[in-house]
Amino acid sequence: MSAVTILTPAAVLPEEAGTRLDKWLSARLPELSRTRVKGLIEDGAVTSAGATITDASAKVKAGQDFTVAVPPDAPAEPEPQAMDLVVVYEDDELIVIDKPAGLVVHPAPGSPDRTLVNALLAHCGESLSGIGGVRRPGIVHRLDKDTSGLMVAAKTDRAHHALSAQFAAHSIERAYVALVWGRPAPPEGEVVGNIGRSTQDRKKMALVKGGGKFAHTRYRTIRSFAHGLVSLVECRLATGRTHQIRVHMTSLGHPLVGDQTYGRSRPPRAATLCSDTGRHLAGFPRQALHAYLLGFDHPTSGERLRFESTIPFDIKALIGFLEGI
Secondary structure, three states: OOOOEEEOOOOOOHHHOOOEHHHHHHHHOOOOOHHHHHHHHHOOOEEEOOEEOOOOOOEOOOOOOOEEEEOOOOOOOOOOOOOOOOEEEEOOOEEEEEEOOOOOOOOEOOEOOOOHHHHHHHHHHHHOOOOOOOOOOOEOOOOOOOOEEEEEEEOOHHHHHHHHHHHHOOOOEEEEEEEEEOOOOOOEEEEEOOEEEOOOOOOOEEEOOOOOEOOEEEEEEEEEEHHHOEEEEEEEEOOOOOOHHHHHHHHOOOOEOOOOOOOOOOOOOHHHOOHHHHHHHHOOOOOOEEEEEEEEEOOOOOOEEEEEOOOOHHHHHHHHHHHOO
């Protein structure tokens, strides 16, 4: 596997002060496109004076210097790979699928193939929108690998533009169900807090006081189990940031069951439960999060489309187990 390439352009000149970071870096590093630079910034690959910078629009200062860690590229053009897809809706403009847990959305280092993009290329052929680039054709939004549920992909550039505009305007309706540790108090409310790349762990997102992107989640508790040990909550996204629900619920002290990145590997009150129950809960293999509702305006007809997905078997089985405690 190729090693990460470290790039260190010369310091910012006085006349360059005030330029956007992504614009400045792409000018200094012509081998990288501005889109590529922006992605690297958002992925936490750019640092200055030991601090990670994740805001592509940040203004550079005279004398400031930067280090860019460029990972090896994934294959430039994904190959079509036939896979079973649960197609909820499809027409000439778009396709809505119910993504299973464990499926990566697009090729990336560590997941070069067998992704949703590979499956969509096989299913849709050359009709997928090219706006997302050769590695992300048709992709308008993403779900984490281990999050299941509804996604829409664009089959034409017209649909891609229209759907992207709705996501930017926050007019897309998206709701998730999640199993979280504890019983949220109050039982319903909202979390507002900017989310950016963690300065402690580049693989994690975190609530940040400066920079990051505005994030807003509304939640309500549907029911609690085992005297408040675990609760089933609905989360609605007013914005769509990386790991938003996982970060926001963790910030409330209620991380998702099974979340090995932001959650806890063992139930907080395992000592009060029989060992079998503790093992059952701690052993859930993924974050218990499912995108069950997706609504948007059709790109050409303007008709409001709304889709719902049933809770998948693994989460449903865990709920059944909790009901029996």
